[in-house]
Amino acid sequence: MERTSLNLIAISVFVMTLSALLSPIFHISPFIPAVATLGILGLVSVDSLSWQSKGLTLVLGLLASPQERQRIIYHEAGHFLVAYCLGIPVTGYTLSAWEAFKQGQIGYGGVKFDLTLLSDLKVQETPLIFERFFTVWMAGIAAERVIYGNAIGGEQDRQILREMMKLAGILPQNYQQKERWAILQAKTLIEKHQDAYQSLGEMMAQGASVEDCYQGIQKKLSWQDKTEID
Known part of the structure; x- marks a missing residue:
């Protein structure tokens, strides 16, 4: 329970x-x-x-305060941005259990990824794909730490991470080390691309499409690269 x-x-x-x-x-x-x-x-x-317990999650989501909703946006924007940076396609996102319910899903909401990259063939072609996914799953926790200094959400992310590490053949005694490494990698990417991250969060709060979010990130990163060169 x-x-x-x-x-x-x-x-x-x-x-x-x-x-x-x-x-x-x-x-x-x-x-x-x-x-x-x-x-x-x-x-x-x-x-x-x-x-x-998805029904309870749905009710609690409807009662969430503006501060809690803002934290969720920062959390999910972290997943989205890091996935983009690591070349993992985002297929959709919701910012609450209610949004997920309206789309015919029973769940907590969140960012969805192209999990076909974890097929046996893709893993053989790109052995480090698991490492990328580890970082993406911990990006929500990393994002909360960047903004708030601590993370409240992320327990479900940690559960998924453990299942992925098990699938990847990682020994249980190495789980915590891998988790810390993934959080650090994600935190570094978010801090490096703060402008893109903040802009992405604003776009997601307004319900922008995945394609529009991609274009917004690309625009911010291109501007950042141009500024660094100048």
Whole structure:
């Protein structure tokens, strides 16, 4: 069960206990908080078993504050920019579970990549393709650290990274070292291309297409190269 679901269950139990203690004082029927709490627990259980807690994620996404939404944009822009820099095609992106739901997907939202590059043939042709994907998956965490000094999101990214490292035949004892290396590589790219990164985030916030985002990045990087030469 997802950590968010467990937290909600713990809160529900606490509220039910507190309501039972305070109901005699405020003349509240203990039946009301009990039914409400059991209803919440039932919904959380169904959501966890049937949707892998995606329904709860959808609700929490709708209630996110502007600051939380901004952090998500910075996180996803990090994935997008680093993928572009490393030659991994982006096929689409969403910035919330609600956007993903409107597109017929049940998930957290995020940047989508061309995973056909991980086919056996492509891996043989480009042995370092796994290393590139490692960096891309850690780019959201790296982006948050660049902007905020810490990362709140990224647990799902870490889970995917571990699965990819397992697929690549990396030993478990080397996972943390590889993760730190990938975050450092991504952080270096984002800091090097700060103007392109900031511009990309603004475009993604406005719902720009992948093609328009590509053109925006190219324009910023071309200007950066021209400035460095001059």
